[in-house]
Amino acid sequence: MMLPNWEQYFCNFVVTMKSIVLQTMILNPKLLAFLLAIFIAIFTTTFLWFLPETNANILFVSFVASLAIAGLLIYFVLDYLVFQEINKMYDSINRLKMKDFGVTRKKLQKDNNPLRKLNNELFVYVSKKEQEVTELKRLEKYRREFLANVSHELKTPIFAAQGFVHTLLDGAMDDEDVRERFLQKAAKSLDGLDILVKDLLTLSQMETGDIKMNPERIDIKQITKEVFEQLENKALSKNVKMFVKAPQSAIFVRADAQRIGQVMTNLVENAIKYGHENGTIWVVFEEDKKDFKISIRDDGPGIASEHLNRIFERFYRVNKARSRTGGSSGLGLAIVKHILQAHRTKISVVSKLEKGTTFSFKLEKSLNNE
Ligand SMILES: Nc1ncnc2c1ncn2[C@@H]1O[C@H](COP(=O)(O)OP(=O)(O)O)[C@@H](O)[C@H]1O
Ligand SMILES: [Mg+2]
Known part of the structure; x- marks a missing residue:
């Protein structure tokens, strides 16, 4: 069903205004304040127009005055209380992305502005969580690498000694010369293993605090x-x-x-x-x-x-x-x-x-x- 002409105009007007307002909100607080102030000024002037004693001068003065006052007030509220704080929140998010966690609790408690306080609280909370996650990830990676390294390091001397002993058992034992040499090699590998295990033990005891320094x-x-x-x-x-x-x-x-x-x-x-x-x-x-x-x-x-x-x-x-x-x-x-x-x-x-x-x-x- 076709809408009557005036309704279509009205719908178009509303859609256009909505998109303008949305865009100006994204762009800057001045335009938004100006638009809202015009609405208020038109509304006030129209209201005055219905009063019997009004004339063109009064209407003009009231239009200009309400435009200026409403414009300034709205601009102040938007810019100082909302836009600036929102920009600060963006800054905080950027700092979090850049992993710059330099906010202290002291700085946070001084603020009276609730938006700023909320922003700071959120920043401190999120940055703490971020730090925790980073640290956990680092530890997890370290643990994985350490386990892989230890297994690899243990494998090398064990395999070597195992190889020599098995070769001897498989018949090389009968040759006296080879027997001596292989046994010495196996012993050297096992000595290496001994050093490795002792060093690992020392490190782990120092980390768990079992070994106390005695100055x-x-x-x-x-x-x-x-x-x-x-x-x-x-x-x-x-x-x-x-x-x-x-x-x-x-x-x-x-x-x-x-x-x-x-x-x-x-x-x-x-x-x-x-x-x-x-x-x-x-x-x-x-x-x-x-x-x-x-x-x-x-x-x-x-x-x-x-x-x-x-x-x-x-x-x-x-x-x-x-x-x-x-x-x-x-x-x-x-x-x-x-x-x-x-x-x-x-x-x-x-x-x-x-x-x-x-x-x-x-x-x-x-x-x-x-
Ligand atoms: N005085 C040195 N001159 C040259 N390289 C060295 C010296 N000290 C240590 N390094 C190097 O640092 C590495 C690590 O040393 P270290 O932790 O004692 O392990 P390791 O002696 O068991 O190989 C050595 O493998 C060696 O390559
Ligand atoms: Mg060494």
């Missing part, structure tokens, strides 16, 4: 000497010379003797293992105001910069093939980092290809009677 007054120069003695054979087999560069007196620091011994062993052992044959290693002690700086320096092949910040990760090795055969777990530096963190200090490394590598860390001085 006491220790002479780190003495500990270094013991480490040198312990690694003397390894150094001799590569003809590596080891030196200590330190003040004459004993060097007392506050630390866990056994754990710091482990740190020194891991670092000096690495320097021997990854250094050149006939190389030199220095352990240098430098005194600061509050602490001693301990550096372990070698003149080996160095570590390329792309590996440098990854060597402290578990199982990370620069030369995977070479180090795996050498009975290393890839956990040595991860353990070092952990122990030093527990001493509230951190390890740093400087390395230059073909020049050498220096690992260093600080330990708190122990005063006389501590």
